[in-house]
Amino acid sequence: MKVRILNKPVGLATLEREWRRLVSEDEPFWKQYNWFYYWWKSRSEEVNLSVFLVEKGETVILIAPLGFERKRAGRPVLRFAANDFPNEFIGDVRLAMPVLLKDLFNRNSFDRLWLRHVRLDSDSA
Numbered sequence: 001m002k003v004r005i006l007n008k009p010v011g012l013a014t015l016e017r018e019w020r021r022l023v024s025e026d027e028p029f030w031k032q033y034n035w036f037y038y039w040w041k042s043r044s045e046e047v048n049l050s051v052f053l054v055e056k057g058e059t060v061i062l063i064a065p066l067g068f069e070r071k072r073a074g075r076p077v078l079r080f081a082a083n084d085f086p087n088e089f090i091g092d093v094r095l096a097m098p099v100l101l102k103d104l105f106n107r108n109s110f111d112r113l114w115l116r117h118v119r120l121d122s123d124s125a
Contacts, residue, residue, distance in 0.1 A: 001061070001096065003103040006051040009041040015053070018060040022091045031090055036065060048076070052104075054096035062096035064089050068110060078110040 006012055012019075012033075019033040029035050040049055048069075054062035065088055068076040089097075104113065 001054055001056050001099045003100060004053045004055060006053070007049075009037065012037050012040065012051065015051070015060070015063070019063060019090065022060070022063060030088070040065075052100060054091070054099050056095075060091065062089060062091035062093065062100060064100055076110050078104065078113050 006015065016033055016037075019036075023031050023033065025032075030039075043049070049065065049067045052062075052064040052066055053060050054064070066078055068078055104110075
């Protein structure tokens, strides 16, 4: 498994089919592709967002929209992109989370990881 990162909203269009495959229509609005795409596009100038993808072969198994929030001193805090909404991971959290966390910690680009309301007891958090 490998981790790939999208840093601009324009790159999100390449992920639309995979995103829709992983998210059912009955999931919360903030997990839906259209909502996130337009939300990110409207906030991209003010918030440092990235979409982390965990891929197994050529298949995306986890989408993790995360944001780097600058604090007054030190390196940034890494958090869910839309911090007001819980459970922003999309896909197989149990399988992909160890790969994502290892990649994030190897990057050593933040001081604190703040992920609220992550549920590891379901396939889609």
